[in-house]
Amino acid sequence: MPVSATEITRRAPEPSSEEPVIRFVELWKSFGPKKIYEGLNLDVKKGETLTIIGGSGSGKSVLLKCLIGLMYPDQGQVLLHEENVAQMNEKQLREVRKRVSMVFQGAALFDSLSVGENIAYPLNEHLKLSHDELTERVARVLKLVNLPGVEHMRPSDLSGGMRKRVGLARAIAIEPEIILYDEPSTGLDPISTRVIDELILSMKEKLGCTQIVVTHDMDSAFRVSDRMAMLAHRKIVAQGTVAEFKASTHPDVRAFLDARAS
Ligand SMILES: Nc1ncnc2c1ncn2[C@@H]1O[C@H](COP(=O)(O)OP(=O)(O)OP(=O)(O)O)[C@@H](O)[C@H]1O
Ligand SMILES: [Mg+2]
Structure with missing residues (x-):
């Protein structure tokens, strides 16, 4: 689609x-x-x-x-x-990682976190969003990768292809300048x-x-x-x-x- x-x-x-x-x-x-x-x-x-x-x-x-x-x-x-x-140094690299997002080979998701928490992770690290903004942003990027509504699932319950798309959603969620x-x-x-x-x-x-x-x-x-x-x-x-x-x-x-x- x-x-x-x-x-x-x-x-x-x-x-x-x-x-x-x-x-x-x-x-x-x-x-x-x-x-x-x-x-x-x-x-x-x-x-x-x-x-x-x-x-x-x-x-x-x-x-x-x-x-x-x-x-x-x-x-x-x-x-x-x-x-x-x-x-x-690490402080300068943090600024770089706000602007440059990477979709890792093999997705690299945290299996102990839900899909939504995985996507929220860099958002919390780099942006100051309200709870509602965060929820809306996570839902929006999941929709973009054709996975609406999977926020509460565990990465381990997803297929390989779905995991890849969650990895992509996580990378684009901070709206980076470089991907x-x-x-x-x-x-x-x-x-x-x-x-x-x-x-x-x-x-x-x-x-x-x-x-x-x-x-x-x-x-x-x-x-x-x-x-x-x-x-x-x-x-x-x-x-x-x-x-x-x-x-x-x-x-x-x-x-x-x-x-x-x-
Ligand atoms: N941390 C590391 N320690 C030692 N060797 C490494 C490390 N990371 C990568 N290499 C080696 O460096 C070379 C390049 O690795 P890289 O992962 O960049 O390959 P690639 O072009 O991405 O390959 P692929 O298409 O299989 O993903 C490989 O020989 C790899 O084994
Ligand atoms: Mg490689």
Whole structure:
């Protein structure tokens, strides 16, 4: 079911501009002997949806975690509006996490809390809402992800797809400026995947959010992206529009896209 355009009205649509909001600059990172990045560079422009593709274990999730200060690069800068997240203290990171929300791979819900309490958690942490406002906000975002009325259920009683959508509802509830989606539709049926894609498009068009999506689903990537970037060999090896990616002759991009067709 498509997301109703009237349900998200907070900000006027903003066209994407050339101004980078996020910049990964000369990033190096290893875990022990395993090298993850060797001089990775990537810019994300204001208001755009950029999709990162790449093989399992190539470092896509780690990149998103570096942006909210859950992980640090060994060298290089992670710039958010020109401020280096890689050097921030916990207090500064709290401010970052008010503006940058992440939909974690595998939802990452607290099983001891109800669905409603899970969604309310970051709201309580970052915003001062009245009880009624909070209840209304939780109900509204659950409706947006096509799960109205599940506030009182436990995450453990939900299907994998429903858990993913609750994770998404939690991320958008604080109405962030930037949203990071780590495999938001992996494991979902095609109709639920469409719902998530529509939501990603709405967050950009209606709220002007800047977004980074990590996905293995190329149909989703083609639907939601303004630009795409490929992570391979410890760097961003290719980036461009959807049309440019589809027509790319870059061997890594071709291998990735052609594997899907076969
Ligand atoms: N905390 C950690 N400690 C040690 N190694 C880690 C840690 N987190 C990630 N890694 C390793 O870093 C590499 C990149 O991990 P990451 O989770 O970013 O991959 P990914 O591209 O998201 O893969 P997938 O598509 O399977 O989710 C992997 O080899 C992973 O095992
Ligand atoms: Mg990952």
